[in-house]
Amino acid sequence: MPRIAAAERRALLLDAAWRVLLDHGVAGATTRAICAEAGMPQGSFHYCFDSRNELLTELAADLLPRELSAAAAAVVRGGSLVDTVHRALLAYWELVESEPQVHQVVYEITAMSLREPALADPAKVRYAAYPLAVTGVLEEIAAVRGIAWDRPVDVLARQVVALLDGLTLQFLIDADAEGARAALRACAEDIARHRRRVRYAAARATVRDGSVAP
Amino acid sequence: MPRIAAAERRALLLDAAWRVLLDHGVAGATTRAICAEAGMPQGSFHYCFDSRNELLTELAADLLPRELSAAAAAVVRGGSLVDTVHRALLAYWELVESEPQVHQVVYEITAMSLREPALADPAKVRYAAYPLAVTGVLEEIAAVRGIAWDRPVDVLARQVVALLDGLTLQFLIDADAEGARAALRACAEDIARHRRRVRYAAARATVRDGSVAP
DNA sequence: GTCTATACACCGATAGAC
DNA sequence: GTCTATCGGTGTATAGAC
Numbered sequence: 001m002p003r004i005a006a007a008e009r010r011a012l013l014l015d016a017a018w019r020v021l022l023d024h025g026v027a028g029a030t031t032r033a034i035c036a037e038a039g040m041p042q043g044s045f046h047y048c049f050d051s052r053n054e055l056l057t058e059l060a061a062d063l064l065p066r067e068l069s070a071a072a073a074a075v076v077r078g079g080s081l082v083d084t085v086h087r088a089l090l091a092y093w094e095l096v097e098s099e100p101q102v103h104q105v106v107y108e109i110t111a112m113s114l115r116e117p118a119l120a121d122p123a124k125v126r127y128a129a130y131p132l133a134v135t136g137v138l139e140e141i142a143a144v145r146g147i148a149w150d151r152p153v154d155v156l157a158r159q160v161v162a163l164l165d166g167l168t169l170q171f172l173i174d175a176d177a178e179g180a181r182a183a184l185r186a187c188a189e190d191i192a193r194h195r196r197r198v199r200y201a202a203a204r205a206t207v208r209d210g211s212v213a214p
Numbered sequence: 215m216p217r218i219a220a221a222e223r224r225a226l227l228l229d230a231a232w233r234v235l236l237d238h239g240v241a242g243a244t245t246r247a248i249c250a251e252a253g254m255p256q257g258s259f260h261y262c263f264d265s266r267n268e269l270l271t272e273l274a275a276d277l278l279p280r281e282l283s284a285a286a287a288a289v290v291r292g293g294s295l296v297d298t299v300h301r302a303l304l305a306y307w308e309l310v311e312s313e314p315q316v317h318q319v320v321y322e323i324t325a326m327s328l329r330e331p332a333l334a335d336p337a338k339v340r341y342a343a344y345p346l347a348v349t350g351v352l353e354e355i356a357a358v359r360g361i362a363w364d365r366p367v368d369v370l371a372r373q374v375v376a377l378l379d380g381l382t383l384q385f386l387i388d389a390d391a392e393g394a395r396a397a398l399r400a401c402a403e404d405i406a407r408h409r410r411r412v413r414y415a416a417a418r419a420t421v422r423d424g425s426v427a428p
Numbered sequence: 429g430t431c432t433a434t435a436c437a438c439c440g441a442t443a444g445a446c
Numbered sequence: 447g448t449c450t451a452t453c454g455g456t457g458t459a460t461a462g463a464c
Binding site (some may be wrong): 244245246256257259260265266347 | 456457458459460
Binding site (some may be wrong): 123183 | 238239240242253318321322324325327328329337338340342344365366368369370372373375376377378379380381383384386387388393394396399400404408
């Protein structure tokens with residue numbers, strides 16, 4: 001290898017590691033396999049990383065931005081409230097159906113985080129961010145449509161996160177896309193039922209200042 | 215060791231393996247560790263099992279009866295419909311809070327099942343049984359209270375399974391029992407909203423023959 | 429059958445030539 | 447810095463003495 005900056009090597013190894021993870025899982029992501037994927041000798045691994053665990057930790061920390069950028073759910077304006085919620089849920093779900101291995105790896109890393117103290121923190125950060133992201137979407141929907149939710153948004157968000165997480169896990173095992181989509185549709189209906197109408201003027205004001213009416 | 219029947223040895227090893235799994239996870243459940251836990255020399259492992267994988271497969275197949283016997287949810291008769299549903303959900307949830315490691319191991323085995331063809335089948339059986347078990351509970355509730363659900367029971371069941379699975383996973387990471395219980399309560403309310411009243415005579419008949427009115 | 433000793437493979441990490 | 451060769455450790459599985 002004709003001389004590469006350490007930072008660039010790091011990036012190459014992280015990319016290679018991600019590809020190996022998708023193909024062979026956490027257990028198969030050995031330093032040897034990663035270096036082979038990157039076209040480097042195994043010994044060069046420790047130029048950039050003190051240990052395999054350091055790479056995995058950095059990779060675990062990268063999961064969140066990766067997911068957030070992918071699931072920047074577009075809140076569509078047209079249609080009924082149910083449709084709006086449903087489309088937001090589908091925006092996530094289509095990622096699951098199109099890239100199941102990605103989510104499989106995420107579960108593997110999550111499971112590993114529960115045993116490996118070094119990975120505990122990224123996992124906690126990630127699972128704290130999920131409900132916040134969903135809360136943001138729910139509040140945006142409420143603002144756009146001039147409604148309020150009749151249940152604390154963080155409770156609604158936690159329900160949604162749990163349901164999506166559970167559906168994803170089940171889908172990885174049974175690959176039953178129809179069943180999952182039926183549950184998704186039903187979930188959208190349930191959420192839409194928690195609309196509480198507010199007076200039109202208040203709704204207008206809500207949209208204007210971006211906050212949500214009580 | 216003073217001579218033990220092969221079948222008994224098998225049982226001893228399976229028990230020991232389960233204890234090791236709870237303490238050190240799938241990755242830590244090596245044949246050495248399992249035999250040490252069972253008080254046997256490592257070499258004796260292969261008296262009863264051709265391979266470590268065979269033991270894990272058998273153990274994975276044992277998960278379902280273990281869970282079913284534990285979560286034989288008692289459908290309580292008193293109180294409102296919301297309370298009845300809520301208590302059924304809590305019957306499961308209290309197992310999660312009291313024995314989180316058990317569920318952690320189940321997730322690890324599930325994750326492993328997605329990479330190891332030998333374990334794929336037990337996982338599929340298990341995840342097919344979950345919705346069926348919940349369907350049974352929902353139908354029992356409907357029968358006992360003389361109501362019907364206004365949404366296909368299998369869709370409702372799939373929602374419940376996904377939510378419980380997701381909440382469990384999240385709880386393992388953030389240990390936020392309050393948040394989980396709030397979501398659980400909310401879920402009970404949402405399900406109870408799907409009651410559709412039927413005439414009293416029909417309800418009586420429904421209870422008698424054990425089926426559910428359309 | 430039971431146990432000890434060991435074979436064989438693979439892992440992460442490092443030493444040392446260039 | 448780069449790479450090869452190898453160390454020390456651990457894993458599963460097995461061979462062979464008793």
